[in-house]
Amino acid sequence: MPSGILGFPVAPFAQNGKLDENAFAANLNFLLDAEVSSLFIACGSGEYQSLTRSEYQQMIEIALSITDMKVPVFSGVGGQLEQALDLAQLSQNLGVDGYLILPPYLVHGEQEGLYQYYKLIAESTDLQAIIYQRDSVVFQTETLKKLAQIPQVVGFKDGRGIMEQITELKQEIGNELVWMNGLPFAEITQPIYHSLGFQSYSSAISNYIPHISKLFYQAIQQDDRKTITTLYQEVLLPINRVRKKRAGYAVSLIKSGMEIMGLPVGESVRAPLIPVEKEHYQELAAILTHTMDRFPPT
Numbered sequence: 502m503p504s505g506i507l508g509f510p511v512a513p514f515a516q517n518g519k520l521d522e523n524a525f526a527a528n529l530n531f532l533l534d535a536e537v538s539s540l541f542i543a544c545g546s547g548e549y550q551s552l553t554r555s556e557y558q559q560m561i562e563i564a565l566s567i568t569d570m571k572v573p574v575f576s577g578v579g580g581q582l583e584q585a586l587d588l589a590q591l592s593q594n595l596g597v598d599g600y601l602i603l604p605p606y607l608v609h610g611e612q613e614g615l616y617q618y619y620k621l622i623a624e625s626t627d628l629q630a631i632i633y634q635r636d637s638v639v640f641q642t643e644t645l646k647k648l649a650q651i652p653q654v655v656g657f658k659d660g661r662g663i664m665e666q667i668t669e670l671k672q673e674i675g676n677e678l679v680w681m682n683g684l685p686f687a688e689i690t691q692p693i694y695h696s697l698g699f700q701s702y703s704s705a706i707s708n709y710i711p712h713i714s715k716l717f718y719q720a721i722q723q724d725d726r727k728t729i730t731t732l733y734q735e736v737l738l739p740i741n742r743v744r745k746k747r748a749g750y751a752v753s754l755i756k757s758g759m760e761i762m763g764l765p766v767g768e769s770v771r772a773p774l775i776p777v778e779k780e781h782y783q784e785l786a787a788i789l790t791h792t793m794d795r796f797p798p799t
């Protein structure tokens with residue numbers, strides 16, 4: 502199971518709205534050069550909800566080809582149950598190492614229903630399965646305990662940030678799972694999650710300023726409070742303030758950050774996401790200019 506900084510590439514779309522395979526490959530190579538511990542393909546930042554089945558397959562095939570087993574590759578599966586089961590099988594057939602099970606869409610489930618949804622998907626293949634708590638899903642301890650008993654279930658990723666709940670989950674279930682911080686801008690809360698024993702997190706900014714991700718991760722590991730505070734004040738909190746200005750900026754701001762840093766991605770996102778507005782784009786550009794001046798990549 503991966504630990505440390507988890508890479509979550511985007512799904513670049515060309516001017517014609519189609520998946521830009523070359524830009525996607527460039528994003529993957531950039532993340533590999535940044536030494537992320539693993540790649541999570543077609544998840545939230547990869548606009549899972551908007552991909553066609555063939556785009557999904559293309560992204561996984563490109564990722565497996567480029568990584569060439571250098572790092573583990575996980576895919577996103579979820580939403581409508583039958584689609585999730587189909588994509589889980591496709592992921593296994595293509596050769597991924599595991600998948601992140603995203604929540605169901607449109608409906609809120611009772612605990613028993615959530616248990617059955619994640620169990621059916623996790624048991625549908627032999628792959629490593631990571632339970633992703635986000636949006637409509639909040640697990641009770643007993644539910645996650647039962648899921649942790651499923652052999653394929655190896656990890657839990659939190660995207661809700663309910664501190665009391667995840668403290669109890671971690672204390673009650675412990676080392677039966679690998680624990681990951683999966684909040685939209687995980688660096689912001691990672692010092693807290695680290696203290697709870699969550700050693701890994703999905704890093705959106707590793708798509709465009711990976712040296713900051715690594716600097717921050719190392720500062721947390723070494724309890725270097727001075728560096729943590731400096732990065733919070735000068736980089737992370739300013740970016741997060743822009744991210745919070747519009748729904749969906751957790752994804753579209755990644756593409757703008759990559760565009761500003763000269764990475765070939767294009768800014769288009771698929772509805773209901775919206776591209777970053779000019780004013781916010783300029784705010785992010787100013788933050789990144791300051792970031793590169795103050796913390797140049799070594």
Ligand SMILES: O=CCCC(=O)C(=O)O
Nearest residue numbers: 509544545546683703705
């Ligand atoms: O990129 C940050 C969050 C990534 C994530 O959890 C997802 O893509 O689902």
